[in-house]
Amino acid sequence: IWRRNNLRNALTCLNCIKKDFKLLSSSIRYQPSLSVSCMFQVMVNGEKERVSLLFMKALISRGSVDAVSQQMASHPQYLESFLRTQHYILHMDGPLPLPYRHYIAIMAAARHHCNYLVYLHSAQFLRVGGDPLWLQGLEAAPPRLRLLSHINKVLAHQPWLTACQHIQTLLKAGEQCWSLAELVQAVVILAHCHSLCSFVFGCDTDSDFVPLSKSPNGTPPTFCPFDAANGNTAVPQPCDLTGLKERIQKSQEEREKREERFLQTQTLQQTDMEEEEEILCFADPSRFITDPDFCYQEFARREEDHFQVFRVQDYSWEDHGFSLVNRLYSDIGHLLDNRFRSVTTLPSLHSPDLKRAIWNYIHCVLGIRYDDYDYGEVNQLLERDLKLYIKAVACFPDSTRTPVCPRSWTPLKTSERICVNLLIMEARLQAELLYALRAITQYMIT
Template sequence: MEADLPHSTLSPTLEEELARDTRARQLQSFRLRIALFKPLQTVSDEEREVALDRIIEVAQSYLHIARAPFSPCRKFLFSPFYFSSEARATFDPACSSPPLSPEDEFSVQALESKLEADNADDQLQHFLLTILRLSKTCPFADVRHTLSHFLQTVSEASTVPVPRPAHHSPSYFISLKDIFSLESTPCDSAIMSYPRPSNFQRSSWSHEISWTVSDTEPREPCLVSPATDTTTCDDGRTTGGRPTDDYIRQMFVRLFLEEGRITNVFRVMAFFPTFYEIYHLTYTEILKSSTGPLPPTWKIYLGIMAAAEHGCQYLVSLLKLEFLQAQGNAKWLKGIHHCPVKLQRISLILLKMARQPWRLRLQDIVTLIGGMPGSPRQDAWSKGELVQAILVMATVLGLSTFVLGCGIAPEVDMRGGYTVAGNSILDVYPCEGIERELDQTLTLMVEEEQEAIRAASSATGWHDSSILLFEDQDENEDLVKKRGADLITKLQSYTSSLSSPKSCPNFTWKHDTPWTGFSDKGHDTDANENEPVRYPAYEDLSRFADPVADKDIQRQDFEQVKEQYDPFMLGVYCWEDHGCDIVNQFLPGVGDDLDDEFTEALSITDWSLFLHMTDAAIDTTPLRHAIWYYTQRLLGVIKEDYNYEDFAAYLNDRSKDYIKRACCFPHQLGAFDWNNMGLPLRAEEKCHMILLIASAKKQALICYALALIEQVL
């Protein structure tokens, strides 16, 4: 059939001109949208009201001229598939404008006309997706209520398809009733139910914003039980089932004022607000700030490479959006062979860090810094650039582990995060999200796109059809309950041995909170428990890795090869005494902030474990240390003064297996793993376990690379 398809007769010059014009229109539309929504990032009710009126006015103007937003047909404009009669027959008549006639289908005028019409559709699509996101995740109730009402009105008018969230919770595994509400509650002064350091005090997040809740602003009810389900309210004001105190509320507001978006990964990481304060600072310093020798787009692209290596579609989509908004070259997103040679050459280091860090060698670093024989000098890395690149890659590898372990769902305005009612074609050809607003390079044909999904499935371990995320294969509840009781006894003995002033009564299961196994699969209450869910792997992520190194370096844990390689001894080189200093040398202050991040991850606790217990105070330090050092041992890192017999005391076989999968094979994690960690952990405790794994992994990878960089003269 392909031999009979027409081919473009446009000259390269005209094609380039059309592409340039299209890019200009995209930039203009993007800047208009940003300018319209930016005024919502204010604590002033009056300013937000004016901005909302303007947003709705512009959106209504697009409603009058747009024809087919959320149509997959437009991406086939320059594809031969678009012109086949078989393809045209699959689309709804209202899907887009009729195909061009044979005599003028490649005329410049016809193409320009088509581009103009599609531009209006694209603008409306991006407007509606942004409105949908803010109607669900904006911390200001007036914004959520107004935009929800607008979407409801448009939907009832049936003029254009209206998007709706594909997932109500920010996580596939955690029910929305367990997520912190975006609104503070009337009883917030009594709430302090999240892990934090023992010496916790309110921080700058609570004091730098002169904001108070208006007496007239709608507020969530105070939920006395986390099991209370308030997630079905349809007015957009209910944003989570867990009460939020003023400290966390101020964090939500601060983040929105700074970035205009509260991401799903932050909604989950808000379980640990004191940690997130520090993590947000270091993440911004490492990936977003202008500090250091690497350009912002290079740092973001390194992040894309790292996220793709772990098969983390969620972070790849987020970082692609940031990359394009930072005016990165969209051609780089075609794959690693389209980016500068200098970036291509670091792929080997990335793959070794992610899969077999013990295989990193001094020669790998020398080759990067000295350059390949005969290669231009500009392709060589400086020590400062390499230190910064290592921090970026280790940060995103760690964050990818957290995202995949916690089952973070796609952002509501990105591909996989929304659905469109009544448009069955989107089930076959899903529309792109806001992350592709400025990207015109990946206009794949349907056959190519399906092949890309299959390749992504093969590379990441996810099937390309349907995946049953919510498997009903929980461990025996009596066995898990016994493990929990045994661990509590050991932790209480540890606490008593330290003569802790805190009271630690004998462990008992609370009678009013009976053990029910793992019946809550972590998805929305209105979802079908047996419904297969497609996990978001929408593209061939292997294109961001060097194909030769990708084939040569397989994922392993150190136990498989410990007879062949020497372990990394923290007594010789450790983060606290060495790594922190070299980071501060090239990025002043960042090393100290990272040190605070690692310390915070390891120290936060709510002095309890498993189900809530009356008057219980459990010091979980041995358990947290066991998770941390077991993770690092899987990577070949040994701490000489740690008692490794604690592994047998505080970790059971199932817990060890989970840590191994999360550390070394995070792309394989699914709901079965989430539901079977070997202990009856609460949702936030599971997230803390994953956070410890991700942080310990991040620190180990940084130490491996920095120890070699320091050896280069």
């Protein structure tokens, strides 16, 4: 199976390369005097088309393009990898039912009081048939979901506390027990949403988010505008969203007609229920968390406490985590691995050494160390205000504690700043997965 998956991925890459090569070669064939700058423009146009296609898919499936995707649009290759992973864990085949997946995402986002993601997944929870009563708070959810509360808070704030006992409790909880496959998918969703909160607050998306009272078609909106006052007006717009909507208008006409006929048959009672469900989308994130005072603490020093440093040489993503998660949750390992590789190869002004310093610094503050890395480089390459920003976004993103952008960011383009936030998000995602997967491994061998 592993060889077949690798072969399939290789063939997919080859097909993409062939398409890109044909596009470039055809441009050169018909333009013999094509200069280097023109060739670069061809590549830029290709990237714009790539983003346009991704946005068109989002418009067709959701009716809008969310703010996170717009922020990531300056890095199309990564955006494609991110959206593919997110779509897989939230919508494709898996052991967990769709309402469970979005409710787990709500629980994860609520740990950081991320109104934007709580609202977004609340709306999606209702769309896939979730029980509106669950949105009244965690106490209204099924006991199985409430059992995730402890591992949710530990992974979100102090992942080094994740232990084999937590896994055992979930897998041997009587009638409410989780299967190993269900737990792995739940852990992936929790880690994905925790790290996405870091990106949302790092890009200041949550502070700009004001839920609309009602969208034109009666569906809770998923679009969050940018705030010009916060300097976000420089975010590139690689394609015209209005134009895209016009291009898919024909495909939506039939659906709109069906929706109109359906709405005409709605009773007053059903209309009141829709309004009630929409109000629930504005639920306070604190309803979905327990132990609200539990938060990030400085990782204990070895000489001061019993917590041991997580050494990558003993348990790494490449040698251990990837194979385990891919075996228990088919194909997700490949998708996650592609995300990690994409973010570290993003074209930017930052040197590979600086990217590695950011990655390793985030892992360090979360208790993960690399024996073959000289941590003196962190202080050499990262200015103090940048370190403070990175630590804030990675460890305690919160709507009440939005980190201040470092002064060294002033001359950087928006795409460069987004690149740093993407690095923070992916480094944190991998750190949480390593702790959770190591605990699962320990449970399996005991």
